[in-house]
Amino acid sequence: MIELRHLRTLNALHETGSISLAAQRVHLTQSALSHQIKALQEYYQLPLIQRSGHAVQLTEAGKRLVKLAEKILGEVQSAERDLAKIARQAAGSLRIVLECHTCFDWLMPIMDDFRQHWPEVELDLVSGFHSDPVALLRQDIADVVIGSENRPQQGIVHFPLFRFEILAVLAPDHVLGNKRVLEAVDFAQDVLITYSVPEERIDLIRQVLIPAGVSWQRRTTELTVAILQLVASRRGIAALPGWGIKNYLDYEYVIAKRIGTRGLWSDLYLSVREEDASLRYLQDFLETIGQICFARLDGIRPLSGKRKEKKREARKTIGQSSPV
DSSP states (O other): OOHHHHHHHHHHHHHOOOHHHHHHHHHHOHHHHHHHHHHHHHHHSOOOOEEEEEEEOOHHHHHHHHHHHHHHHHHHHHHHHHHHTTTTOEEEEEEESSSSSTTHHHHHHHHHHHHHHHEEEEEEOOSSSSSTTTHHHTTSSOOOOOOOOOOTTTTEEEOOOOOHHHHHHHHOOGGGGSSSSGGGGGGGSSEEEESSGGGOOHHIIIIIHHHHTTEEEEEEEEEEEHHHHEEEEEBBBEEEEESSSHHHHTSSEEEEEEESOOOEEEHHHEEEEGGGTTTTHHHHHHHHHHHHHHHHHHOEEEOOOOOGGGGGGOOOOOOOOOOO
């Protein structure tokens, strides 16, 4: 009765604690996911989940099946790696362009894990700021782009990674620290500290300040730690991904506030050339991103993408994500 799709569903429920988020993760409707769980419960005559409002917890029976999922899915991934190597699909390169500066924090352990399983694949980072990073794929300067770009482009496939919230970051004693959320006008009261990238590439400026007609002062630097040091020294305020500042929040080095009542959210994609999308080592790279990021990064959400019929063979991606 147990199939791989059931194990992936239970694993998604375990990691997200939510029917809706788990459904997005495995690309099912909520009703289809609920039907899967109901069928399993009826077959084994045991409850697998317990609902508490919108949250979901696994029962002892559910936790036992998650242990099975962790073992079986890992073995399946390992076997597929071996088959790709037997078929001589193990050699190649992944030259990676990062549009998001803070992505370095989570990409390094992913690259370390990937290198252990695919030593024949050359890993490299394409440094510097690029106004059109996806164009580097066509120019054969890069093999992978990680960024916000998902516009349909001929010969390019965009795989959804995840959605993350951008938070306002302030010194602990900042005058705005008593506010529950910050609005656009609040950013006019202090210097905005950002990375050294064009303003149109900064979500806070593009999505919040410009639409509200708010003016701002800006100071730039290259490193995340430098931004946080300037914020802690009361030289200004910043806007950074929640998962990128968790350790600093835990030590009360800085504080964070939601931007707007619904928050400021950004989406992250991985873009490749269409002819490379079905390469096994690239699929494994995507799976590794999903496994590590959803296990370690706080506050990220599954990001759904529309299914593309002609690329069904390339769908073995993050949590069974599909290209856009």
